[in-house]
Amino acid sequence: MSLRIVVTVKYVPDATGDRHFADDLTVDRDDVDGLLSELDEYAVEQALQIAENADDAEVTVLTIGPEDAKDALRKALSMGADKAIHVEDDDLHGTDAIGTSLVLAKAIEKAGYDLVVSGMASTDGTMGVVPALVAERLGVPQVTLLSEVSVEDGTVKGRRDGDAASEQLEAQLPAVVSVTDQSGEARYPSFKGIMAAKKKPVESWDLSDLDIEAEEVGLDGAWTKVEAANQRPARTAGTIVKDEGEGGKQLAEFLAGQKFI
Amino acid sequence: MAEVLVYVDHVDGAVRKPTLELLTLARRIGEPVAVALGNGAADTAATLAEHGAVKVLTHEASEYAEYLVVPKVDALQAAVEAVSPAAVLVPSSAEGKEIAARLALRIGSGIITDAVDLEAGDEGPVATQSVFAASFTTKSRVSKGTPVITVKPNSAAVEAAPAAGSVEALDVSFSAQATGTKITGRTPRESTGRPELTEAAIVVSGGRGVNGAENFSIIEALADSLGAAVGASRAAVDAGWYPHTNQVGQTGKSVSPQLYIANGISGAIQHRAGMQTSKTIVAVNKDAEAPIFDLVDYGVVGDLFDVVPQLTEEIKTRKG
Numbered sequence: 082m083s084l085r086i087v088v089t090v091k092y093v094p095d096a097t098g099d100r101h102f103a104d105d106l107t108v109d110r111d112d113v114d115g116l117l118s119e120l121d122e123y124a125v126e127q128a129l130q131i132a133e134n135a136d137d138a139e140v141t142v143l144t145i146g147p148e149d150a151k152d153a154l155r156k157a158l159s160m161g162a163d164k165a166i167h168v169e170d171d172d173l174h175g176t177d178a179i180g181t182s183l184v185l186a187k188a189i190e191k192a193g194y195d196l197v198v199s200g201m202a203s204t205d206g207t208m209g210v211v212p213a214l215v216a217e218r219l220g221v222p223q224v225t226l227l228s229e230v231s232v233e234d235g236t237v238k239g240r241r242d243g244d245a246a247s248e249q250l251e252a253q254l255p256a257v258v259s260v261t262d263q264s265g266e267a268r269y270p271s272f273k274g275i276m277a278a279k280k281k282p283v284e285s286w287d288l289s290d291l292d293i294e295a296e297e298v299g300l301d302g303a304w305t306k307v308e309a310a311n312q313r314p315a316r317t318a319g320t321i322v323k324d325e326g327e328g329g330k331q332l333a334e335f336l337a338g339q340k341f342i
Numbered sequence: 343m344a345e346v347l348v349y350v351d352h353v354d355g356a357v358r359k360p361t362l363e364l365l366t367l368a369r370r371i372g373e374p375v376a377v378a379l380g381n382g383a384a385d386t387a388a389t390l391a392e393h394g395a396v397k398v399l400t401h402e403a404s405e406y407a408e409y410l411v412v413p414k415v416d417a418l419q420a421a422v423e424a425v426s427p428a429a430v431l432v433p434s435s436a437e438g439k440e441i442a443a444r445l446a447l448r449i450g451s452g453i454i455t456d457a458v459d460l461e462a463g464d465e466g467p468v469a470t471q472s473v474f475a476a477s478f479t480t481k482s483r484v485s486k487g488t489p490v491i492t493v494k495p496n497s498a499a500v501e502a503a504p505a506a507g508s509v510e511a512l513d514v515s516f517s518a519q520a521t522g523t524k525i526t527g528r529t530p531r532e533s534t535g536r537p538e539l540t541e542a543a544i545v546v547s548g549g550r551g552v553n554g555a556e557n558f559s560i561i562e563a564l565a566d567s568l569g570a571a572v573g574a575s576r577a578a579v580d581a582g583w584y585p586h587t588n589q590v591g592q593t594g595k596s597v598s599p600q601l602y603i604a605n606g607i608s609g610a611i612q613h614r615a616g617m618q619t620s621k622t623i624v625a626v627n628k629d630a631e632a633p634i635f636d637l638v639d640y641g642v643v644g645d646l647f648d649v650v651p652q653l654t655e656e657i658k659t660r661k662g
């Protein structure tokens with residue numbers, strides 16, 4: 082029996098670009114180049130490894146995002162995923178985490194799944210809550226923030242490094258997993274992989290394909306509202322000294338002046 | 343006055359500092375009612391009362407330690423149904439955010455994560471967040487249901503505000519999902535005796551410039567002279583020089599101390615994401631062009647192997 086793995090990946094503005102807000106206070110996705118969120122590359126990697134270790138498995142990558150988000154899917158396909166689903170609809174603009182989890186859950190159910198693999202957080206929103214929300218909606222175990230993961234005989238196991246302790250987790254499939262950047266470096270797409278990706282199927286779904294009403298998502302359907310976004314004032318230029326033998330002492334003097342010593 | 347639920351992060355009854363900060367913020371909105379779960383829950387009451395909790399709802403059950411996240415969501419949902427609060431505040435740890443998100447979905451409410459400040463507003467609490475690696479500050483509000491808000495450590499002062507803190511048992515029945523993810527083993531972190539990274543008033547960090555695990559003793563010595571926590575950049579962590587639990591940045595801890603000292607760290611955007619809201623920033627780096635110098639209040643261009651030990655000595659001398 083085939084193991085059906087769905088990997089959720091997000092197309093995000095490049096963190097090293099000059100990210101800002103659009104007039105409607107949503108993340109501006111036009112002026113900064115987008116890419117597959119680096120943290121979701123780890124999810125693709127772990128999904129591919131799980132698939133390689135299974136007798137028979139199929140890896141589907143799923144994204145919700147604008148037209149350009151296809152780039153993120155192509156990258157994941159060139160890493161080795163088998164097929165892709167792109168959920169795109171004008172009414173999705175401005176959807177919050179709660180809405181995103183609704184669309185993902187519906188799409189995952191429609192696609193059919195035994196295992197969902199997500200990243201630890203998106204690099205733009207950085208909430209780190211979507212996998213937990215998707216698990217809640219699907220009514221399946223959440224096995225999240227893993228720095229090590231394996232699947233065997235219908236059981237997923239992993240290690241979650243928390244604040245106070247490192248925990249070993251275990252759950253039966255179907256389940257939702259998320260992996261951290263400690264889970265292992267993601268592979269680079271090979272030339273062969275890039276060529277093969279061009280022929281792999283990418284399905285496009287909109288809200289009506291998922292039986293979701295426009296009011297349930299988008300900026301108007303969001304359950305939170307951003308009222309203001311202001312660029313942080315640049316930090317006032319500090320004092321910079323060159324060490325000529327007394328740098329440590331000068332720094333101590335500064336710290337004493339600030340009452341840290 | 344409206345009640346505000348505060349989820350208590352504690353270890354066997356010892357309340358962690360971010361929860362006390364939440365009580366300060368909760369008092370701006372209403373009367374804090376604390377929810378403490380698991381082993382030692384009732385032992386939290388005295389501390390919570392000192393800091394303003396009018397009531398402490400407790401529930402002890404082995405499920406909280408044996409299964410991931412969901413039992414705590416069930417309990418918090420029971421508390422929301424019992425109290426009908428004006429808002430629910432949860433500390434912004436990785437687990438706290440997951441608990442808060444699932445709760446919000448269940449009770450039909452919006453969620454705001456990683457608030458760094460909170461004020462009362464005409465249409466409910468207004469949360470301040472710091473986004474895009476702290477280059478923007480936003481003000482947001484939950485527009486549907488009971489606001490569920492997670493708050494980062496060091497977002498408010500801990501204040502004494504004695505209140506009744508009467509303990510009441512919370513009635514919880516676990517959902518079918520509660521036992522879905524079993525915790526089959528737990529290795530507690532070894533205590534270093536240093537302050538908790540996210541809670542510390544001073545953080546001293548080392549990066550690739552530290553150039554080796556053994557050299558981190560220089561960073562630790564400086565930290566100890568100041569009573570500080572030790573942080574590390576991802577480059578230092580990936581090289582295996584320092585544990586991942588100490589990583590500062592986007593995929594590590596986010597810190598907001600009074601003083602942050604970066605040693606041999608270039609200041610990449612992902613590192614800045616975790617430290618840019620620190621009050622005072624100091625850096626030691628031998629490259630005058632390193633982007634970290636754009637952030638500093640005081641910077642020393644020099645070799646950390648000269649500057650840091652000299653600084654440590656001078657601090658020790660001054661402290662006597």
Ligand SMILES: Cc1cc2nc3c(=O)[nH]c(=O)nc-3n(C[C@H](O)[C@H](O)[C@H](O)COP(=O)(O)OP(=O)(O)OC[C@H]3O[C@@H](n4cnc5c(N)ncnc54)[C@H](O)[C@@H]3O)c2cc1C
Nearest residue numbers: 549550551575576577591592593594606608612628629646
């Ligand atoms: C998705 C993603 C998430 C990431 N998350 C994080 C994160 O959470 N935290 C994080 O830190 N990074 C993170 N990074 C990595 C980040 O991009 C940088 O690579 C990293 O922060 C660099 O660490 P560094 O400053 O120690 O090393 P470098 O950039 O190599 O800088 C080392 C600095 O040390 C100086 N130096 C060298 N020797 C000396 C000396 N003897 N004395 C004084 N100075 C010296 C050099 O001049 C240089 O400026 C992430 C990256 C990605 C893509």
Ligand SMILES: Nc1ncnc2c1ncn2[C@@H]1O[C@H](COP(=O)(O)O)[C@@H](O)[C@H]1O
Nearest residue numbers: 089090145199200202203208209210211
């Ligand atoms: N628009 C999206 N499309 C697909 N997956 C997403 C989307 N948004 C979030 N995710 C998934 O949820 C994870 C956590 O995102 P977040 O909670 O937004 O930080 C990401 O790493 C993705 O795996």
